[in-house]
Amino acid sequence: MKICLINSSYEGVDSPFEKYDEFPDPNRYIPKERHEFVTRYVTKANANAEIDEICKENFDLFMNYMWGIESDDVAGVEATRYLESKGVIILTNPSTFLAKNKLDLQKAAKKCGLRVPGDTPGKYPKIVKYADGYGSLNLDENSICYTEDEVINRVAMMQKDNTTFGILVQDYIIGKECSAIVVEMGREVVALTPLQYVFPENTPDNEAFLTWHNKFEAVDQGIIKYAFVEEEPHKANLQSAAVEAFKAIGVSGGGAWARVDMRLEESTGHAYVIEVNCIPVVFYPKGNTLGDDLVVEEKFPGGQAAFFDMLLATKQMQLGWHTAQNNHIAAVYDSFAPAYHAVWEKSELCNIQKFFSANYDLSGTVLDVACGTGAMGQVLHEHGIQAEVFGIDLSPCMLEAPNIKMYYKEVRVGPMQELIMGAGEHDHITCFGALHFLDTVHLNAVLARMFMLARKSVTFEVDDLDDAYIQEIKRKHGDMTFNANHVQAVAEFGIPKGWKRVYSERHFLYSSPTTKTDVYGYAMRSAHRSTSRRPRDDPPAATEDFRPDQRYKGYASSDYASNNPWYGQPRSSPVFGLAESLPHTVRHGQASRHDKREHEARYKREPDVEKGEGRGEGQGEGSQRGRHREAARLGSQDDTAEEKLDRVSSKKRRSKLDADEPKSPKIRPKNKEAAEAGKKGKKEEEKDEEEEEEEKEEEEKEEEEEEKEEEEAEKRQASYDRHRNAFAQFRARYPDILSEYLATTITVFLAICGNLSYRFNRSYGTFETLCWTNGLATMAGIYLAGGVSGAHINPIISIVLAVYRGFPWHKVWVYMLAQLFGSLTAGGLAYSVYHDAIHTIDPGLTSLTGQSFYTIPKTEISVSSAFWSEFISIATFVCIVFALGDDQNSPPGAGMNALIIGFVSTLIGLTLGYNTGPCMNPMRDMATRLVALMVGYGPQTFQNWWWIGGCWGGDLAGAMTGAAVYDIFIFTGSESPVNYLWPTMQEVVDKLKRILSLRRKG
Structure with missing residues (x-):
């Protein structure tokens, strides 16, 4: 808009205010691309003529800053009355107000x-x-x-x-x-x-x-x-x-x-x-x-x-600028109000509502802005949240839905930008799927009022719409169906002082049947700093419905997502690594054993079939399978997409096994008591058969849902591939392998080059600078790939994460291959860079330069001391790494893990590096030995068994011990073997019996 700031002029006037009045100018605070503010000055003597000239400039709006009363020498009351007579739109300070004393x-x-x-x-x-x-x-x-x-x-x-x-x-x-x-x-x-x-x-x-x-x-x-x-x-x-x-x-x-x-x-x-x-x-x-x-x-x-x-x-509200548009949008929503709730319940926006309800405290009074058919009230009720819910919506027909009557204390019909102004204070204010109907002016007004009225939190979602979608919606529903992408406007609005943004994530909403494009949005939640939150609630844990990616993201233009639909999407699997806190997972079999023990505690013992008690062996196995199915369901929120796929496959195999499994033979009772027990067992058998049928129906239903999820995932992947070339598709399928290879290559290359520079000329540094070089090289590698592969760089890290934190074992071997080839590449690159210097300083290719590629214990150090030094070095390092990765301890701030681990690596080198280096990375040591052997260092590179006994044996034993020490003294998570619910001897015997039984039947 083009807006005129009309001020009183001090020209020809002896006013005491002239010295102090610097004149207002909103251009100092408001981006010029939104509004253009132009200042004009009016004298009292020529006010009417000057105002006539100003009005010819066709301003959209006037802001009146004229302040003089009738007895003043500056323009004010009379000039304002004349401006009002011109029929222009004036913001602030009517003449009736100026005339008051x-x-x-x-x-x-x-x-x-x-x-x-x-x-x-x-x-x-x-x-x-x-x-x-x-x-x-x-x-x-x-x-x-x-x-x-x-x-x-x-x-x-x-x-x-x-x-x-x-x-x-x-x-x-x-x-x-x-x-x-x-x-x-x-x-x-x-x-x-x-x-x-x-x-x-x-x-x-x-x-x-x-x-x-x-x-x-x-x-x-x-x-x-x-x-x-x-x-x-x-x-x-x-x-x-x-x-x-x-x-x-x-x-x-x-x-x-x-x-x-x-x-x-x-x-x-x-x-x-x-x-x-x-x-x-x-x-x-x-x-x-x-x-x-x-x-x-x-x-x-x-x-x-x-x-x-x-x-x-x-x-604008007073003048009714948006009345026709609001009525049009209300009519559009009235037309499909009966079917709206069913659509919303299946939408991602409903999942987001569930996510916030499950992970944040929303008790108290809740104002649901643009409440629709009352999904938010239903979700709060389903999560057992004690809340009084109030609603605002534009559509009268929406507010006739059953959920409104059941879950809302009071609702009001009308435009949100009008009703929010007088809504009163509430503990929490929410708004999902509606802010895009506002223009920027009304959006900012609504957001400002939300934060003024909310005592504890403000939660809203803003659609990230592209221009094609906006234009297509207008063609379909009419020009009055206003839609806008407010992502940038929300960013410019910022976070009010006294508040903190506790959640902000971009996520996929739906595939538009109108434009055939994917629609995304940002879900945001801000909490007042005076309110306390639940412990460990920021950021919240991922749920099965919605898995946010908490990494910080930079600016992305509104059309970026249409060409990069995978941008901002949640990870398909957790990243076990050194760049951030380690994920928490339920280890294989853990939930099922817990369920089994609960079952046995409840029912004391299984009936003895040979004595005529209970059911046959086949049903017993069916009940056990049912418990495992329930365990799988309970543990599903931590499963990756691959694990879900494996679970579906195993379910299909079990279903086939159930179908092919022979029934146990009936056992004839030997006496009356046995006969009665047999009858009782038969009834229980029939009951169990019914339960098993129900379980099978549930299992089939779950399989159908998971197959549907897989199909949707495949479709989404196919839509992604349409935007990628062949290499990009390959990289998208194996991102962790490539990033682990690159991180290892860079880290080892920089470390070897630093070692060589030190060996060539001691004036270039000391042992301390050598330690700093290795530490900073480690930091660089983690920053390079920590968010993709985790940047293990070291097979010892991969192995201890698999043993103590649930890192998949099938990935350990893949990571080790990436680390091997990365180290080989790094050794070759370092040799090629310093080839001439190496042959000048050390023409015989001896250990003088060779120990820049691989570690050699000092000659005065015994084998046992060298082993013990290596053992302690890696044990200390792993213990600290586990502490940095424990989000229940004192994890570093965002992006700080790599820097701190680099410092830790330097510290270990400075304090424990004299005896053996230390090595701490056996793959780097072995691979660069191979490079040294190939370029002419000769068999001396493998002349003793230190490379396997000290580097592999000492490092592996030390790492296992260091991890165990941390978990024994500090870590509380059940994914660690230290805290793991190990099977009892009876469970082991029962499992062996089942295996032998199945083999006999097979």
């Missing part, structure tokens, strides 16, 4: 019971000031009078100086000088956080008020400072008085604002209104010492930009 406020206050200073006979001190004009004009320390004679003399002097202004005599309220900005927000009038002027210590009560000098000079010099009034009930008293004063004096017109000056009486805590100022000092130069801009910047969500949008949105 302090006497009008006194009269209005008496009608509504508003507290204003009176003129109590015989009560002193009193303050004497002009009834017209700017509040602090001509106020000084002599304005406070302690006797009747002082009052008379002061009035006489003021009348002599200015015969046109009225005189106001009031009781002087001893207390704190305060002010509050009041703004129209829709149909509501809202006061922002009050501000207190803090005078220097020991300032007498009669001097602690805003004189002309104090207001413009003492504040600028920092003698008088500001403080926000947060203490209750003072804050509420000041805000309530400010709002009542705003209403009493008749300030209105859509987008009106004011600053209300007040005194907070020290003895009673009552707020007395002193003046209602028509122009808050907002949009002035950044860094100015005026308090109004400070309030908006610090206390209004979204700052000055959102503050202006709130004024503009309020004006």
Whole structure:
């Protein structure tokens, strides 16, 4: 929009304000691509002609900053009346407001019971000031009078100086000088956080008020400072008085604002209104010492930009700019309201609602903005959350859904941008799948109001729509079906002060049948810093419905996702590595044994078939399979896509086994008791058969659902492949192998080159710099591939993660091959770079340069000492690595793991490196020995067994021990063998019996 800021001109006027008035300009705070603000100045003498010329410039909107009253020499009331007569749209400061003075406020206050200073006979001190004009004009320390004679003399002097202004005599309220900005927000009038002027210590009560000098000079010099009034009930008293004063004096017109000056009486805590100022000092130069801009910047969500949008949105609401559009969108949703809930329940947005309900505290009062058919209320109820839910929606038919009546305490029909303004405070405010219907102005107004009304959290979703989708929706549903991509606007709105963003993730929403493209969105949650959260709740654990990727992401343009649909999608499997906290997984068989023990504890023992008790052996196996199926279901939230596929395959094999398994022969009872037991067992057998049939039906249903998931995953993968060339498809299928190879190559290459530089010329460094080189090389490798493969770089790390943390064993061997080839490549590259230097310094290719490629214990060190040194080095390193990867301990901040592990590697080298190096990476040692052997170092490279006994044996034993030590003393996770629920001897025997039984049957 093109907006004119129309100001009073000081041309030809001797005004005391000219020295201090820097003039407002929203361009300082609002991006020019959104609005263009142009400043124009009007003199009182030529106001009408100047306004006529300004109106010819075809501005969309005027912001009125003219402030002069009729007796002033600057443009104000009369010029504003003339501007209003032109029929243009004016934001802020109507002429009716400008014409009011302090006497009008006194009269209005008496009608509504508003507290204003009176003129109590015989009560002193009193303050004497002009009834017209700017509040602090001509106020000084002599304005406070302690006797009747002082009052008379002061009035006489003021009348002599200015015969046109009225005189106001009031009781002087001893207390704190305060002010509050009041703004129209829709149909509501809202006061922002009050501000207190803090005078220097020991300032007498009669001097602690805003004189002309104090207001413009003492504040600028920092003698008088500001403080926000947060203490209750003072804050509420000041805000309530400010709002009542705003209403009493008749300030209105859509987008009106004011600053209300007040005194907070020290003895009673009552707020007395002193003046209602028509122009808050907002949009002035950044860094100015005026308090109004400070309030908006610090206390209004979204700052000055959102503050202006709130004024503009309020004006647009008053003029009904979006009424037709809102009615059109309501009619569209009314048309498919009956089927809407069924569609929503299957959508990703519903999964996101479940995710937030499962992982965050949403108890208390919840305002569900754009509540639709009430899915959020249902989800909260299903998760057992004690919440009173209130709803807002544009569509009347949506609010007739059964969920609304069941789960919502109250709902209101209408546009969210209007209803949110008067919605009142709530603990939590949510909004899913609706913000794209707003333009940027109304979006910022809605977000600002959400953060103002929410006591604990604000959760919303914003669609990342491309232009093709937006245009197609308009063609299908009409131009009034407004859609916008607000991802960038939300980023510019930012996180209000006093809040923290606890969740933000881009995710796939759905494939549009209209445009044949994938639609994505961002789910965001912010929590107020004053509220406590559940322990370990930030970030939340992944769920089966929704697995967020918590890594930080940079800017991506709105059309980037259409060409890179995999961008921002959750990982298909957890990353076990050194770049971040280690994932937590349920180890194979762990859940099923737990379920089995629970079962046995409940039923004590299985019936003995040979004694005629219970059922045959076939049913017994079926029951065991049922328990395993339940265990698999319970453990599914930690399964990767590959593990789910394996589980489906195993289920199919078990189903076939169930079908082919022969029934156990019936056993004839030998006596009456046995016969009765047999009958009882037969009934139990029939009951168990029914249960097994139900289990099979559930199993088939699960298989169908999982097959459907696999088909969808395959379709998604196929859609991804349409955007990739052949090599990109290969890399997408094996990202961890390639990244592990590259990380190993870079790390080992840099380490060898550093070693060679040190060996060639000791003036290039010392043993300490050698240790730093190896540590920084490790850091570089982890930063290079830590988010993809985990950057193990070392087979010892891969093995201990498999043993102690559940890293898949089939990947261990693949990683070891990548590490082998990476080390071979690194050794070859290092030799090629320093070929000439090596043959110059060490023409015989001896251990002088050879130990840059591989480790050799010092000659004075015994074999046992060398082994022990290597053992302790790797044990210490692994113990610390496990601590850094434990998110229940004290994990580093985002992106810091690699740096700290680099420091740890350096520390180990500095403290334990003298004896053996240390090696700590047997694959690097072995591979570079092979390179040395191939380039001519000869059989000396493998002349003793240190490379296998010390490097492999010592490192493997030490790493296992170091990991065990950490898990014994600190780690609590059940994925570690130290804490693992090992099978009892009876469970082992039972399992062996089952295996032997199956073999006999086979």
